[in-house]
Amino acid sequence: MCGIVGLFLKDKTLEPQLGAMLSEMLVMLTDRGPDSAGIAVYGASTKGKAKVTIQSPSPEADFAGLEADLGKKIDAKVKLLAKSTHAVIDVPADKVEAAREAIAELRPSVRIMGAGEAIEIYKEVGLPVDVVKRFDVTKMTGTHGIGHTRMATESAVTTLGAHPFSTGPDECLVHNGSLSNHNNLRRELIREGMKFETENDTEVAAAYLSSKIAHGQNLGQALESSVNDLDGFFTFVVGTKNGFGVVRDAIACKPAVLAETDRYVAFGSEYRALAKLPGIEDAKVWEPEPSTVYFWEH
Amino acid sequence: MNVTTLAKSPQREVNYAPRVFDLDAAPLRELNLALHQVTDASDEPSWEVINPKGSHAVAAGVAQPIAVEVRGSVGYYCGGMNDKASITVHGSAGPGVGENMMSGQITVKGDASQYAGATGRGGLLVIEGNASSRCGISMKGIDIVVRGNVGHMSAFMAQSGNLVVLGDAGDALGDSIYEARLFVRGSVKSLGADCIKKEMRPEHIAKLKELLDRAGITDVKPEEFTRYGSARTLYNFNIDNADAY
Numbered sequence A: 001m002c003g004i005v006g007l008f009l010k011d012k013t014l015e016p017q018l019g020a021m022l023s024e025m026l027v028m029l030t031d032r033g034p035d036s037a038g039i040a041v042y043g044a045s046t047k048g049k050a051k052v053t054i055q056s057p058s059p060e061a062d063f064a065g066l067e068a069d070l071g072k073k074i075d076a077k078v079k080l081l082a083k084s085t086h087a088v089i090d091v092p093a094d095k096v097e098a099a100r101e102a103i104a105e106l107r108p109s110v111r112i113m114g115a116g117e118a119i120e121i122y123k124e125v126g127l128p129v130d131v132v133k134r135f136d137v138t139k140m141t142g143t144h145g146i147g148h149t150r151m152a153t154e155s156a157v158t159t160l161g162a163h164p165f166s167t168g169p170d171e172c173l174v175h176n177g178s179l180s181n182h183n184n185l186r187r188e189l190i191r192e193g194m195k196f197e198t199e200n201d202t203e204v205a206a207a208y209l210s211s212k213i214a215h216g217q218n219l220g221q222a223l224e225s226s227v228n229d230l231d232g233f234f235t236f237v238v239g240t241k242n243g244f245g246v247v248r249d250a251i252a253c254k255p256a257v258l259a260e261t262d263r264y265v266a267f268g269s270e271y272r273a274l275a276k277l278p279g280i281e282d283a284k285v286w287e288p289e290p291s292t293v294y295f296w297e298h
Numbered sequence B: 001m002n003v004t005t006l007a008k009s010p011q012r013e014v015n016y017a018p019r020v021f022d023l024d025a026a027p028l029r030e031l032n033l034a035l036h037q038v039t040d041a042s043d044e045p046s047w048e049v050i051n052p053k054g055s056h057a058v059a060a061g062v063a064q065p066i067a068v069e070v071r072g073s074v075g076y077y078c079g080g081m082n083d084k085a086s087i088t089v090h091g092s093a094g095p096g097v098g099e100n101m102m103s104g105q106i107t108v109k110g111d112a113s114q115y116a117g118a119t120g121r122g123g124l125l126v127i128e129g130n131a132s133s134r135c136g137i138s139m140k141g142i143d144i145v146v147r148g149n150v151g152h153m154s155a156f157m158a159q160s161g162n163l164v165v166l167g168d169a170g171d172a173l174g175d176s177i178y179e180a181r182l183f184v185r186g187s188v189k190s191l192g193a194d195c196i197k198k199e200m201r202p203e204h205i206a207k208l209k210e211l212l213d214r215a216g217i218t219d220v221k222p223e224e225f226t227r228y229g230s231a232r233t234l235y236n237f238n239i240d241n242a243d244a245y
Helices: A012-028 A059-063 A066-074 A093-106 A128-134 A182-191 A201-214 A219-229 B028-036 B202-214 B239-244
Strands: A003-009 A036-042 A049-055 A079-083 A086-092 A111-116 A119-125 A144-150 A172-179 A232-239 A243-248 A257-260 A264-268 A284-286 A294-297 B019-022 B046-050 B067-071 B086-089 B105-108 B124-127 B140-146 B160-165 B181-184 B195-198 B226-230
Touching (some): A003 A012, A003 A172, A003 A232, A003 A243, A012 A036, A012 A128, A012 A144, A036 A128, A036 A172, A049 A093, A049 A119, A059 A079, A059 A086, A066 A079, A066 A093, A086 A119, A119 A128, A144 A172, A182 A201, A201 A219, A201 A232, A219 A294, B019 B028, B140 B202, B160 B202, B181 B202
Parallel strands (some): B019 B046, B046 B067, B067 B086, B105 B124, B124 B140, B140 B160
Antiparallel strands (some): A003 A144, A003 A264, A036 A119, A036 A144, A049 A086, A049 A111, A079 A086, A172 A232, A232 A243, B181 B226, B195 B226
């Protein structure tokens, strides 16, 4: 199964509640996938600054002294904020690649969850209620966010196998379904120079979109292409720095509900996830059509 | 003058006011248990469910001719296996509304998600909004009336019963259909394998009129519909297709 939620705010006054709203939506869908959960939140961005979200199986050892070590290594001022097994490191925007390489060298067991000007990603094995608590998601402020609760099918139940997947700056994707041509696509993308962390099908979908975007397509065009190139079942929800998109495969057996008001656009695998949103009674609520790209941008 | 004396009937407690169930306060299982425990519909003929908030299996498996008014939107399998009850959803319904319905009526005031009325054997399912993909998949005698449109692969492998669509039908309508009758007033994006357009004979007009009446639809005429059904070419194995296997 898997459960997906997404929230794209139009009303700025809701931004301080983004994390709380998204958490409540995600917890509602716990029974669609109780093995791992994750959330991507797009928060405030500062010009010239970027954020790198990292994860470690032994955070105490890995995060201790990393701020100083990394700052010295890339010769820049960096700031590390640890949250349980994850940490967000503020680095100068032009030092993201250098930071990625330096982190891999300084702390080999640390994994990079994602990077960008606005994105922060938190994901772990466990129930949504525990995952959102562990990372204090309810207190997070942001413009838009995506959450996922997983019932694993295509790869192991691990932190790295949890969603969202991020393979490009400020890009992330969550998936309900399963792809059948991911091995072939992965080989093609590896030939293009993309790197993969897992055997997971969704990571391939995320990398596919990142590759299309890197080749000049916008997110909407990349999603249009995915309908033709990806084989299998999928409902995708994707995030970019300013945008939020939804697409379903032609068969559309994986459920999806969208709701829109003057204040927000919300996605849920089921209406249950949306039932407590403010003003939902008067929202436009509909099921997204198969092979149709829906996309909103700030 | 003929005076009839009524025999005194034993006192029975009849609750004519609807019994209200608040799903914010009580779990769904209590609602369905209470509905299943009705042994005589005249004892508690009227029920109301408030705050469903997308709950699954609301009023599934009801087997008495009671009326259930659901105030809000429901999730998966609302009214599944319904036998005799009249269930009205004052909102939209998730996947599988009225799945395997036996008899009675389910009315959805809003939209219905995929496979509405799937495998239904009898009764009437009315969707006042749109139904999405696979509406009436494998229907086996149920009548389904959709005021809006239906999505792709509706009436896939439909065996018997009637699917009436006042709006448009999506791709592959009636794919691999058996003996169900499909009536569409609007356009059909494409017909599925072995589904063809058929002539509207007087008995079809009469049946359609009856179904529209039962669904409370008075603003359209049966003559505005086109009938579709099985070409019956997939019924038997064709030796010319042997190479395909």
